Amino acid sequence: xxxxxxxxxxxxxxxxxxxxxxxxxxxxxxxxxxxxxxxxxxxxxxxxxxxxxxxxxxxxxxxxxxxxxxxxxxxxxxxxxxxxxxxxxxxxxxxxxxxxxxxxxxxxxxxxxxxxxxxxxxxxxxxxxxxxxxxxxxxxxxxxxxxxxxxxxxxxxxxxxxxxxxxxxxxxxxxxxxxxxxxxxxxxxxxxxxxxxxxxxxxxxxxxxxxxxxxxxxxxxxxxxxxxxxxxxxxxxxxxxxxxxxxxxxxxxxxxxxxxxxxxxxxxxxxxxxxxxxxxxxxxxxxxxxxxxxxxxxxxxxxxxxxxxxxxxxxxxxxxxxxxxxxxxxxxxxxxxxxxxxxxxxxxxxxxxxxxxxxxxxxxxxxxxxxxxxxxxxxxxxxxxxxxxxxxxxxxxxxxxxxxxxxxxxxxxxxxxxxxxxxxxxxxxxxxxxxxx
Amino acid sequence: xxxxxxxxxxxxxxxxxxxxxxxxxxxxxxxxxxxxxxxxxxxxxxxxxxxxxxxxxxxxxxxxxxxxxxxxxxxxxxxxxxxxxxxxxxxxxxxxxxxxxxxxxxxxxxxxxxxxxxxxxxxxxxxxxxxxxxxxxxxxxxxxxxxxxxxxxxxxxxxxxxxxxxxxxxxxxxxxxxxxxxxxxxxxxxxxxxxxxxxxxxxxxxxxxxxxxxxxxxxxxxxxxxxxxxxxxxxxxxxxxxxxxxxxxxxxxxxxxxxxxxxxxxxx
Numbered sequence: 001x002x003x004x005x006x007x008x009x010x011x012x013x014x015x016x017x018x019x020x021x022x023x024x025x026x027x028x029x030x031x032x033x034x035x036x037x038x039x040x041x042x043x044x045x046x047x048x049x050x051x052x053x054x055x056x057x058x059x060x061x062x063x064x065x066x067x068x069x070x071x072x073x074x075x076x077x078x079x080x081x082x083x084x085x086x087x088x089x090x091x092x093x094x095x096x097x098x099x100x101x102x103x104x105x106x107x108x109x110x111x112x113x114x115x116x117x118x119x120x121x122x123x124x125x126x127x128x129x130x131x132x133x134x135x136x137x138x139x140x141x142x143x144x145x146x147x148x149x150x151x152x153x154x155x156x157x158x159x160x161x162x163x164x165x166x167x168x169x170x171x172x173x174x175x176x177x178x179x180x181x182x183x184x185x186x187x188x189x190x191x192x193x194x195x196x197x198x199x200x201x202x203x204x205x206x207x208x209x210x211x212x213x214x215x216x217x218x219x220x221x222x223x224x225x226x227x228x229x230x231x232x233x234x235x236x237x238x239x240x241x242x243x244x245x246x247x248x249x250x251x252x253x254x255x256x257x258x259x260x261x262x263x264x265x266x267x268x269x270x271x272x273x274x275x276x277x278x279x280x281x282x283x284x285x286x287x288x289x290x291x292x293x294x295x296x297x298x299x300x301x302x303x304x305x306x307x308x309x310x311x312x313x314x315x316x317x318x319x320x321x322x323x324x325x326x327x328x329x330x331x332x333x334x335x336x337x338x339x340x341x342x343x344x345x346x347x348x349x350x351x352x353x354x355x356x357x358x359x360x361x362x363x364x365x366x367x368x369x370x371x372x373x374x375x376x377x378x379x380x381x382x383x384x385x386x387x388x389x390x391x392x393x394x395x396x397x398x399x400x401x402x403x404x405x406x407x408x409x410x411x412x413x414x415x416x417x418x419x420x421x422x423x424x425x426x427x428x429x430x431x432x433x434x435x436x437x
Numbered sequence: 438x439x440x441x442x443x444x445x446x447x448x449x450x451x452x453x454x455x456x457x458x459x460x461x462x463x464x465x466x467x468x469x470x471x472x473x474x475x476x477x478x479x480x481x482x483x484x485x486x487x488x489x490x491x492x493x494x495x496x497x498x499x500x501x502x503x504x505x506x507x508x509x510x511x512x513x514x515x516x517x518x519x520x521x522x523x524x525x526x527x528x529x530x531x532x533x534x535x536x537x538x539x540x541x542x543x544x545x546x547x548x549x550x551x552x553x554x555x556x557x558x559x560x561x562x563x564x565x566x567x568x569x570x571x572x573x574x575x576x577x578x579x580x581x582x583x584x585x586x587x588x589x590x591x592x593x594x595x596x597x598x599x600x601x602x603x604x605x606x607x608x609x610x611x612x613x614x615x616x617x618x619x620x621x622x623x624x625x626x627x628x629x630x631x632x633x634x635x636x637x638x639x640x641x642x643x644x645x646x647x648x649x650x651x652x653x654x655x656x657x658x659x660x661x662x663x664x665x666x667x668x669x670x671x672x673x674x675x676x677x678x679x680x681x682x683x684x685x686x687x688x689x690x691x692x693x694x695x696x697x698x699x700x701x702x703x704x705x
Contacts, residue, residue, distance in 0.1 A: 382488065387525040390485050391539035391595065392513035392546070401538065405529025405578075 004057055005039035008138070011061040012036065018144045019109075021116065027123060031140035034128045041131040048132065050325040050357040051296045055239055055265040059177045059211050061138070074168065078197040078231055079419045081164035088168050090178020090212055091145055102152035102190075103161040108181055111148025118185055119148070122217045126245075135241050139179045139215040146181030151190040153221070160191035160227065168200040169210030169238060177211035177239070188221035188249075195419070198232040198240060198263070209237035216244040220252035222276060227255045229414060233262040233426055236291060243269040250276030250305075257414045258285035259423060260295040261430035267296040267325075274301065274308040274336075281310040286410040289322035289354070290432040296325035303336040303366070310340070315410050316347040317403055318354035319432020329361040330373070336366045343373035348380060348406055350399075350432050404428060438463045438500065438634045439484075439603055445494035445659075446476075446483050453479045455659035456495070461603070464631040468645055469638045470670060471656035472678040477638045478522060480656070481607040484636075485519035486512050499603065513539075514546035518601035520592040522608040527579040532591070533561065535579050536598055543599060564597040568624045586617030593624040604628070605636045610644035622647030642674035 012032045017025065040056075041048035077084060082100055086093040095105045104114070112119060128137045151161055186192055200210070220226055226246070234240060240263050246254055260266055272281045287295045301310040312328045330341045347356045358375040380402050388398035407427050414420035439461040446454040453476045461467050471477050483490050484497065486509035497504040504512065527535070540560075541551040552560065565572055570590055580588050589609055596604055606625065610618055625648050629635070637648055645653070645667065653670045655663040657678070663669065 381525075384525045384527055386487055386509060387521065387527070388535070388539070389509040390487075390513055390519050390521075391535075391599065392510050392543040393539055394510050394542065395508070397538070397542065398510075401530055401535070402527065405527060408529040 002040060002042070004059075005035075008040075008061040009036045012138075012141060015061075015142055020144075021112065021120075023120060024112070024123060028141050031128050031137045035134060035137040035141060038129075038131045038134060038137075040134050045131045047298065047327070050323075051265075051267055051294065053265070055294070056177070056211070059175045059239065061142070061177055075166065075197070075199045077164055077166060078199070078422060079164065079195055079416070081162045081193075081195060083162065084164045084166055085147060086166050086168070087145075087147075087180065089170055089176070089210060090180050092147060095147070100161045103163070103192075104148075104150040105163070106148045106150075108144070108146030108148060111146070111183065115148060115150065115183075115185065118219070119183060122183060122219070126215065126217075135213050136215060136243060138177075139181065139213050139243075143179035143181040143213075143215065145179070146183070148183045148185070149192070150185045151187065151192045151224075153187045153189040160193040160225065162193045163195070165194070165196045167196065167198045167212065169234075170200075175209045175211065175237075177213055180212065180214045182214060182216035184216070184218035184226065186218070186220050186224040186226060186252075189223045190221060191225045191227075193227045194229070196228070196230045198230075198234050198238075200234060200238070209235075211239040212241065214240075214242040216242065218244070218246045218254075220246060220248045220254060220279075222250045223252060224249070225253045225255070227415065228257070229419065229423075230256070230258040230268075231423060231426065232258075232260045232266055232268075233430065234266070235262065236264045236293065238263045238266075240266040240268075242267070244271070246272040246281075248272055248274050248276060248279040248281065251278045252276065253280045254282070255415075256281075256283040256285065257410070258297070259410075259427065260285070260287040260289070260297070261426055263293060263295070265294045267298070269298045269300075271300040272302070272310075273304055274310065275304045277305045277307050279305065279308045281308075283311060284313040284410050284413050286315045286317075286407050286427065287324055288317045288407065288427055288430040288432075289324060290320045290430070291322060292320065293322045294324075295322075296327075298325075298327045298329075300329040300331065301341070303330070303332040303339045303341065306336055307338040308336065308340075311342040312344070313342070313410070313413075314345040315407060316345070316356060316358075317350065317407060317432065318347065318356055319350040321351070321353045322432075323354065324356045324358075326356075326358040326375070327361070328359070328373075328375075330363070330371070332364045332366045332369050332371070334365040337368045339366060339369045339371075341369065341371040341373075343371075345375045346406075347375075347377045348403060349377060350380070350403070400428075400431060403431060438465075439636075440498040441495070442498075443495035444480075444483070444492065444497060446479060447491050447493055448479060448489060452493075453659055454483070457656070457660055459654065459661060461634045461636060463602075463634055464629075465651045466629065466635045466637060466648065468648075468650035468653045468670060469636060469656055469661075470640070470642070470653060470673060473640065475656045476659045477640075477656055478607055481519060481522075481605045481636070481638050484512075484603075484605055485509060485517065510542070511546075513599075513601075514543045516602035518596050518599055518604045520589075520596060520604065520606045520609050522611060524580045524583075524588040524592050526581045526583075528581050530579050532577055532579050533557075533575045536561075536595060539595075540598060560598065564594065567627055568594055568597055569620070570594055570624075585612035586614070586620070589613060589617070589621050590624065593621055593628075597624070597628055600633075602632060603634045603636070605638065607638045608640065609637070610639055610641060618644065619647060642670045645670045
């Protein structure tokens with residue numbers, strides 16, 4: 001076991017336990033024991049083969065700090081949302097008031113009181129075994145902080161509830177790995193429009209160190225819709241390990257638009273299970289990386305019922321010495337006939353030292369499936385660069401215009417012109433400069 | 438306007454232009470004709486500054502300045518425009534946005550104020566009207582999904598907006614049916630003027646029925662082997678390029694012949 005895993009195992013043993021139901025305390029014990037026996041993932045663990053966790057060296061494992069610096073400037077909201085939840089240094093600042101009708105947002109402890117019978121199977125359903133699941137085990141063992149969002153079946157013709165989760169690290173935050181738990185419970189027919197932003201460094205507070213290990217689970221009832229926009233533009237010293245797992249019932253719809261524009265190390269595991277007929281997962285994302293950033297997206301869609309459709313559409317731009325990893329998996333189980341699956345990942349390498357590891361995986365056990373997949377890693381089309389230059393644009397401007405156009409395939413898929421425009425600006429600002437190779 | 442002296446150029450180590458001489462005065466339209474592989478498109482690419490074309494000997498003077506030391510974008514800003522034989526499709530870049538960025542880059546280079554979107558739109562409307570082009574093209578991504586004719590018209594439209602002093606039309610007639618050809622030629626003719634020179638590169642004579650050149654040059658084996666007035670094109674059409682390859686170049690009415698080792702210099 002590595003030195004870091006040993007350090008963390010010791011820290012686990014002495015972590016204070018807050019009040020919780022008996023089954024949860026037992027589960028935490030089990031998760032802690034699991035971590036102590038398997039330790040952290042390493043190169044030989046397939047799911048972590050291309051993502052070394054060296055960036056975690058020096059991070060302490062500690063509960064979220066009790067008091068955040070009130071002086072810390074809160075990053076500007078990415079968009080107007082009726083309800084904003086601030087989570088700083090892995091700690092919930094406050095649950096919002098003035099929630100739309102039918103929406104409940106509670107801190108984890110209160111959420112457990114109110115929704116225990118729905119949350120317990122979710123807690124217990126998280127796979128903890130093996131080094132692959134080390135961060136899930138850590139989260140289960142340690143996360144006292146969390147948020148439970150419940151959305152009731154909407155009023156007919158009503159608008160989706162709109163919620164913004166604003167994650168940030170305070171200036172001078174220590175290299176501490178915090179653990180946070182998220183639950184989204186959408187009843188039949190419920191609609192939630194969720195935006196997450198991780199943008200501490202854009203508040204002008206400089207390079208902030210901070211670590212987050214977030215475990216998110218969502219249940220989409222029949223005909224429910226979850227729209228999920230996630231913009232990650234953290235500082236080069238930040239480490240974000242996030243996992244989102246969804247269970248989709250009949251006719252439900254999940255729309256994901258994710259943008260990784262920052263962080264030193266960011267890994268997002270996104271898994272959705274289409275367990276009811278006619279469920280749809282429309283998953284698109286982009287990463288634009290420079291310097292020594294490392295971003296890993298592990299996406300998995302499981303088709304368990306007939307007539308479901310899913311798309312994974314990702315684009316990446318990598319400059320400097322950055323590294324990207326994409327693992328897109330689609331699994332069509334026996335009986336999931338009439339499934340439609342699309343998968344695509346295209347990448348542009350703008351620097352000879354940048355690296356992209358992409359792996360589309362398609363496993364089909366059903367009949368009558370419509371499937372396509374493809375992955376590419378390439379450079380800008382020099383003929384197109386010359387075309388733009390021959391009209392008067394500088395080499396740099398031409399390359400930027402082409403690279404932005406490449407990303408527009410994803411930014412254009414963000415709903416709402418204001419939000420899409422803002423994200424396009426952030427993508428533009430994140431473009432590799434070509435100067436620090 | 439343009440003076441090319443003893444130009445030698447290679448592509449991928451292969452010698453293509455072998456001592457080409459050409460002088461184009463302001464306001465003149467010159468046609469460059471020649472069989473496949475004679476170096477017509479190489480000449481267009483060398484003038485525009487495309488990468489991969491190496492000039493090994495000779496010089497190209499544009500407005501008295503050494504053109505070869507300028508980057509492609511500097512050449513564009515100095516007033517050179519290449520209408521591509523195969524205009525490039527650029528998904529995700531809106532035609533209007535692209536053209537405004539290009540025009541403003543050129544204006545900035547020349548120390549002129551940039552146009553805001555309202556001023557630019559006004560200019561675009563004027564030019565569209567002159568060329569009888571629907572503004573539908575402006576709302577689409579650059580050349581994406583355009584028909585062959587639309588692509589060529591978009592090139593001519595870009596030329597109208599950028600107002601170059603020297604335009605090179607590289608096989609602008611290729612892939613066009615007769616109606617599209619007429620429209621494109623009309624667009625080009627409307628842009629002829631005392632301050633604008635053009636070099637029309639073409640394989641076929643038919644384009645020259647609509648864009649009548651002041652001079653016609655025949656390029657063969659990397660050199661200009663015959664020059665003359667518009668009627669030279671007709672002669673070629675009649676006799677074909679084999680007439681040249683058989684070494685049968687004879688002085689013909691209105692044309693100056695090439696001597697064996699020097700190539701022709703078109704007077705202007």
